[in-house]
Every structure is written in structure tokens, then in C-alpha cells.
Amino acid sequence: MSMLLEVKDLHTSFFTPAGEVKAVNGVSFNLDRRKVLGIVGESGSGKSVTAYSIMQILERTGKIISGSIRFDGQELVNAGEKVMKTIRGNRISIIFQDPMTSLNPTYTIGRQLMEAILLHTNRDRQQAKERAVEMLRLVNINEPEKRIRQYPFEFSGGMRQRIMIAMALACEPDILIADEPTTALDVTIQAQILELMKSLQEELGMAIIMITHDLGVVAQLCDEVIVMYAGSICEQGTADEIFYNPRHEYTKGLLRSIPTAGTAGTRLKPISGTPIDLLNMPKGCPFAPRCENAMKICLTERCERKQINKDHQAACWMNVKAEMEAAQGGTYA
């Protein structure tokens, strides 16, 4: 059976008065059924734009330049709005970072929940309402029959995010894209939401793409991890491989720079420099200007993604160097 989602060499750009911003610059990955894929990166790394490209909900200035997105065997790039409407919210759903602004304050949450159900299924209003109640119960909202008549302001942040999840799952999508779903929430509420997503994923058997900057969230939830920097993937692998055997200097830097229980009383080891300016991309590896181990080749040439082992790929010249050293049985200058 083919992969559920296959993204190949995706390029998405934004055309701004200052020039073309290559937000996603050659991204390829596969997502299997029932898997949780984490996409990690800093602001501006292209992780959200990748997701918006899959959903084709880019802002007007943004455009998919080239590449292919195959969902369940069907090509989505240039498939047209008509096809996308049957997929969006139905077979691929998305939840956004900010549960405060993602809900319409002037409609009851019942109406907002029913909208997706009525649009994508053959249920009548009564059945849609029943489904909405059922979904609210699924995400642990008390007294759903009463709650569907209430407006978003009557709910707390964590509850609104659960309602967003209920809405996204109402049509039993194959893929749920979660774009920083817990960033605006407190840790205790974050734990509730992550726990809920995990159990729903097991129960309903969907795949999840989890977009986050928080490595803690990734460690909690994800089977596979993609690390993005400046619009491209620098490393991809199983969660264990990424955390315990990082093979890209950026990933290593990220893992070193986060405070943990063990770092108290010591200095953190930050990545130096500032995030990249996408209007002013360097010629070689985008991370090279901030990389402390950058070599000459890093500044002039981009490294292709190389297979490290069957569960792990990375695009870093250091691996090539290590390989050559191993082959020659000595150090390479």
C-alpha cells in the first residue's frame, strides 16, 4: 500500500515588495497511516508554510512553485479548489495555534461544529447536532448538550482548543495537522491536550502532523521527526534517532541549547548568531553562518540529504566528512 501522504521537492514562495521569500525550499517527506510526525523548527523555518501548502490555505502572496503533494494516491498540487474542498476539513484537518482567534465569536460552538459536518457528510441537521454533541463528549467537555448552545467566550483557552480538536476530528480525517496547538496554553492544560490527542489518535487511527518549536512536545508525542531550518529539512528520523543520535549540527545545537533539569548552575550552550533572513539566503548550507563546525564546503555548497541508517537521514557535510575519514582510516583535514 502506498503512503498516505507523499510530499516531494515542495517549493513554496511568498512574493513580497522586498522580493521572493523562499519559505519552503525543496521539502520531501512521507507520512504513513497511524503515524505521528513532528515538524520542528524556529520561527521562519517554513514548518507552518509546509502545512499550509498541503492544505492550500496560503495567503494570497504565497504560491506553491513546484513539487508534488500526493495524498492517498491523488495529486493535490494544481488539483483545483473543487478537489481541495472535498479534502480540506474532511480528510485532512488542521488546528491552529491560537484557539482564541480560530473560533468565530458570533456563532455558538454548536453551529460552528455542525458546519463542517453538514458540509462534508450526508447527515441532516438533527444528526449533525448529535454528532457535534458526541464530538464534544469525546474531547471531554462536560454537559455537551448544554455547551453547544454557548459562545466561544464562555469557554477557557484549553476548552476552546479541545473544541477546535473536536471540530477537526468531526469528519474523521485521515490526517490531522496540528500547528503549535499547545503553544498558547499552560503546561497543565498542554498536558491535557497532548494526552487527549494521543488517545484520540489511537482510538480513531488517524495520522498526525505535529508542528512545534518545543522539543518536549515532540518527545512526548511523535514517532518520526523532521527538523527544519530556513525552509529545508536538515534532518529526519525516528524520535529516538533525532534525540539520541542527532547528525546535523543544527539539531545538535538545538538539543544542547535547551535547559533541562541537569543544566541548573551551568551555562547553556546556545547556537550563536541570529535566525536567518530568508531574503538573504547564503549560497551553501543555510545553517553554515551560525555553525561552529562549518567547513569551507559548507559555505559554498548545499549538502544533499544522506541516509545515516534506515531510520535516519541528515543533510550535513560533517557526515560526509566522517564517512570519508572512515573510508580512509584517518582524519581528513
Next chain:
Amino acid sequence: MKATEREQPLIEVRDLKEYFPVLVGMFRTKPLKAVDGVSFSIRKGETLGLVGESGCGKTTVGRTLLRLYKPTGGEILYKGSPVRSKADITEFRKKATMVFQDPYSSLNPRMTVSDIIGEPLDIHKSYGSPAERQEKILDLMNRVGLNSEHAARYAHEFSGGQRQRIGIARALALNPDFIVCDEPVSALDVSIQAQVINMFDELQEQMGLTYLFIAHDILVVRHISDRIAVMYLGRMVELADAAEIYERPLHPYTKSLMSAVPQPDPKTARANQRIVLTGDIPSPLNAPSGCPFRTRCAYATEACGAEMPEFREVSAGHFAACHRIDALND
């Protein structure tokens, strides 16, 4: 450090209360008890971390402490003397400053970097000549790792991390003893966060600074703090040494908070038995009777609803407010 200095805390807060009037109905107001009787002290050179969920009153504590709000009750002591009159406050603010959460809205977009950093100097007239002012500003920029060429630029020309450096330089302008850091790194990217955290550490060493470090990211607070205080619904529920409270929390709320921290390590995450709290933090307008945490507490008994638990020293330097502390921790 002399023995007397060690005994005398730099900052002391006694039974601090901050109520905001909230309109209920057309004309009636009701007090929202944002901070309701909080006491703590901070030694010179120490970092006290303050954690809690949004709405627990941690930011209000920081702001009231600097007298940005007039406290409803309680007392603030700086080096043993109370900060009460207007003159006290002016003097106090030379020695106690603040770094804000949002590096975007806390810098005036119409001012150049040198004017932003120089403003406290202007207000407190702490220079003799324009040349001295300029010199001070450049020294401050240098201290926080900003290029002196950037002095004439505006805040929008900088990235989030650099803006936060500008905010820190401004806080350092008057050579303070004490800085309230209100979520200073939560708006920053992970790689930049570490740079700024290290800078706080270095500045503390160089200048002997004392911090009240308010944040919701427990791993960050654990990293930077000597002691950590946990707040819930306007009250302090636990206060202890950073390692102690992280490893051996006593209060059920702290326990769930610590267990909810997403550990950036898949194996620990898989093994971690999380205590997931049900429900949300109640509105401070309708705080439950007795222990404020009892509505979400798995161990609450009837007694918890009857009486507010006392914030007491359970073991040396470890304070907690819970009726059932002995029953739960043996």
C-alpha cells in the same frame, strides 16, 4: 559578604494584596483578588523563580512589587526599609527595574535604541553631560552584546532576541540591584532563548544582580533559579530550593505541574507518569472557599473547603500550603 548582609534580604514582601475592581452588572463592582496575601523575601544575588498558570497572579506580583500598581494591602521592603511614600518609590525605582515579556510592544517604535536605553537616565537625571549620557548608553549596549553602530536605529529593525537585549540594557541603565524579569524569554526562539538566559546569568555574576524571574516554562525557571515559588489563584502554594521543589514537590498542585513539564527526551517522556489535572483554573472572581486548589485536587477532603491552609515551613526552607501535606507525603 558580611553576615549582616546575608541576614537582611534585599527584597521582602509581606502579605501583599492586589485587588482589582471588576464591574459586575451595571454599577456594582467586585474585587478580583489577583494577589491575595503573598509573602516572600529575596536575598542579594539570588534568583527567585515564580511559576504558575496564566491568571495565577505572578505578573501582578512582579508589577505590584515595583509599585507599578498601588498595593491593596501588605508591605514591600527594600533593604529592610518600607517603600511607601512617593519619594521612596522614586528612589526604589532607581534600584529596581523590569524586563518585560513582549520585546515588540515594550519598546517604543518611535524612539531610537539610544533613546530607549537613555530614557531611564533622562528621568532620573543621572548624567552630567550629553557626552556622558552617550558613553553610558554605548557601554550598556556593549554589555548586552549589541553593536554600538545600532544606537541610532529603531526597534523594528531588530529581531526578537536583539529587542530583548535592548529591553535588558534599558533595565540596566540605572545600575540596579534588583530586576523583575517577567517572562523575558518566552517570546524567543529556542536557540535565541539560550543566549538570553546565559546573558542573565553573566550579568548577575558581573553586577551582583538579584532577580525575580517570572515564567511559565518550568525547565527555564529550574535552570536559572536558586529558589522557586509556585502560585495558584493569587496565593503562594509552595516555595523551596529549586532542586528540592523540582525533585520533591510537596503540594499536589506543584506535583502535577512538575509532572506536566514536557521533557525533551523521548525515553523519559514515555516513562513519565503524568498527573493530568482535570478542569481549568477557576476564575479569581469566584474562588472556591478554603483551599483554592481543592476543586482540581484529587486528594481534597471536606476540611479543605472549610479553611484556607496555612503557608508553613514543612521542612527547613521548604514552605507549602496544604491541609493534607502530612498525609500525602510520608
